[in-house]
Amino acid sequence: MxxxxxxxxxxxxxxxxxxxxxxxxxxxxxxxxxxxxxxxxxxxxxxxxxxxxxxxxxxxxxxxxxxxxxxxxxxxxxxxxxxxxxxxxxxxxxxxxxxxxxxxxxxxxxxxxxxxxxxxxxxxxxxxxxxxxxxxxxxxxxxxxxxxxxxxxxxxxxxxTASAIAWNHIQRQAIEAAGERGLEIARMVGMMTYRTPDEQASRFGRRREVDGGWSVASYLEHHGRKLRDRFDPRSYVALTRAMDSHxxxxxxxxxxxxxxxxxxxxxxxxxxxxxxxxxxxxxxxxxxxxxxxxxxxxxxxxxxxxxxxxxxxxxxxxxxxxxxxxxxx
Structure with a gap:
């Protein structure tokens, strides 16, 4: 970075x-x-x-x-x-x-x-x-x-909070199951908690990409790849556990x-x-x-x-x- x-x-x-x-x-x-x-x-x-x-x-x-x-x-x-x-x-x-x-x-x-x-x-x-x-x-x-x-x-x-601990657990399970691809999925899960339905509706609605995929799904995949390219899955696990300790x-x-x-x-x-x-x-x-x-x-x-x-x-x-x-x- x-x-x-x-x-x-x-x-x-x-x-x-x-x-x-x-x-x-x-x-x-x-x-x-x-x-x-x-x-x-x-x-x-x-x-x-x-x-x-x-x-x-x-x-x-x-x-x-x-x-x-x-x-x-x-x-x-x-x-x-x-x-x-x-x-x-x-x-x-x-x-x-x-x-x-x-x-x-x-x-x-x-x-x-x-x-x-x-x-x-x-x-x-x-x-x-x-x-x-x-x-x-x-x-x-x-x-x-x-x-x-x-x-x-x-x-x-x-x-x-219990809810935040639950989201972190899901993200760590994705990493445990799928390594670097799991980190991408964890980021996608995280993005759904970082942003709001109103923002997603106004930015993407039901729009599709040229390949026919949903624009909002393409956006999430993009953020998953970006994080995979710059971050370590093991650090992601360590830091989310630190958050849960708080x-x-x-x-x-x-x-x-x-x-x-x-x-x-x-x-x-x-x-x-x-x-x-x-x-x-x-x-x-x-x-x-x-x-x-x-x-x-x-x-x-x-x-x-x-x-x-x-x-x-x-x-x-x-x-x-x-x-x-x-x-x-």
């Missing part, structure tokens, strides 16, 4: 929540923009399921960069490839990692914090992520409650107790019509935590946090406002 040169942090020993230990761990990342003297002008970005560390040069170019809503002229934007993924960070795709253990969103957040510490970062203006990235951002904020001024969680629950209140007295420990401004963003994580899922933890709620309105559904950059940018600009005011003084 990314052609820019990656930075890599190396960790000799990393103990997982499960008790298993990973050795010689690599964590790939990009740092765009310059750290200020105090090292407190950081925006920490967490990517979604099949994303990479390259927010500025890859999957979030409309939001991150010079003069953009997350302005790399002002902020140092740090984005790491999550543990288990296949864009440079240690995962089951690596030779010798065939029996890759379960990693959780807590493990992923702790590894990112090791990088934050190694870089000498003293303050985070904003931590933000969507979907899986939102879960890890939430977990990171609970583990490090005093470091971030604002946290924005886009289209993510406080605990993975429960920010586990062992912490529940969701409200966990999230109320966060000292920074916490904003949950729901998307009405999201078939994967409903706006009600987001509202429930926002209300429990006494956090702030915002919405992205779109016929796209779950993927709107990526496909509606203007709405997303307005929410992020609001979250960054206190940091911007300090920089102007």
């Amino acid at each position: 990314s052609r820019r040169e990656l930075h890599v942090q190396r960790v000799a020993r990393f103990a997982l929540e499960s008790g298993e230990v990973l050795h010689d761990v690599r964590q790939a990342y990009h740092l765009d923009g310059a750290l200020n003297e105090e090292r407190d002008n950081v925006v920490l970005v967490f990517h979604a399921l099949t994303g990479s560390a390259d927010a500025a040069g890859g999957w979030w170019t409309e939001v991150v960069g010079p003069g953009k809503p997350i302005d790399t002229n002002r902020h140092a934007v740090l984005c790491a490839n999550l543990l288990g993924s296949c864009y440079g960070t240690t995962g089951p795709w690596e030779p010798g990692r065939e029996d890759f253990p379960l990693v959780t969103t807590r493990d992923q957040a702790r590894l990112v914090q090791l990088l934050v510490g190694e870089l000498g970062i003293t303050g985070v203006s904003l931590a933000v992520g969507g979907s899986l990235g939102g879960m890890v951002a939430m977990e990171w904020a609970v583990q490090n409650p005093a470091i971030a001024e604002s946290i924005v969680v886009l289209a993510a629950p406080a605990a993975h 429960d920010v209140g586990r062992g912490r007295g529940g969701v409200a107790s966990a999230l109320k420990s966060i000292q920074g401004r916490l904003i949950g963003v729901g998307i009405p019509g999201d078939l994967l994580y409903s706006d009600a899922d987001v509202r429930s933890w926002v209300d429990a935590a006494g956090a702030e709620y915002r919405e992205i309105r779109s016929r796209h559904g779950h993927d709107a946090f990526l496909l509606e950059p203007e709405q997303t940018a307005r929410i992020l600009a609001e979250a960054l406002e206190p940091a911007a005011q300090l920089m102007e003084r």
Whole structure:
């Protein structure tokens, strides 16, 4: 996905929540923009399921960069490839990692914090992520409650829902049964949860392709092939299992107790019509935590946090406002 040169942090020993230990761990990342003297002008970005560390040069170019809503002229934007993924960070795709253990969103957040510490970062203006990235951002904020001024969680629950676990199970079963073709099928299943019936009706209706096949089926096959060409099936399995592990209140007295420990401004963003994580899922933890709620309105559904950059940018600009005011003084 990314052609820019990656930075890599190396960790000799990393103990997982499960008790298993990973050795010689690599964590790939990009740092765009310059750290200020105090090292407190950081925006920490967490990517979604099949994303990479390259927010500025890859999957979030409309939001991150010079003069953009997350302005790399002002902020140092740090984005790491999550543990288990296949864009440079240690995962089951690596030779010798065939029996890759379960990693959780807590493990992923702790590894990112090791990088934050190694870089000498003293303050985070904003931590933000969507979907899986939102879960890890939430977990990171609970583990490090005093470091971030604002946290924005886009289209993510406080605990993975039964419905989402079921969809992930179906996708993993497809991969187990059919390997790379199974990954294509998993992506097609995923796309049906990322978008809405209204969008499909308006884009495709009952239209057919030249070969007589349904246009919507051709669209799904296209996305399946695209993912097969750029992603590793074993990483897909590892990351969906990490998503299923997500429960920010586990062992912490529940969701409200966990999230109320966060000292920074916490904003949950729901998307009405999201078939994967409903706006009600987001509202429930926002209300429990006494956090702030915002919405992205779109016929796209779950993927709107990526496909509606203007709405997303307005929410992020609001979250960054206190940091911007300090920089102007």
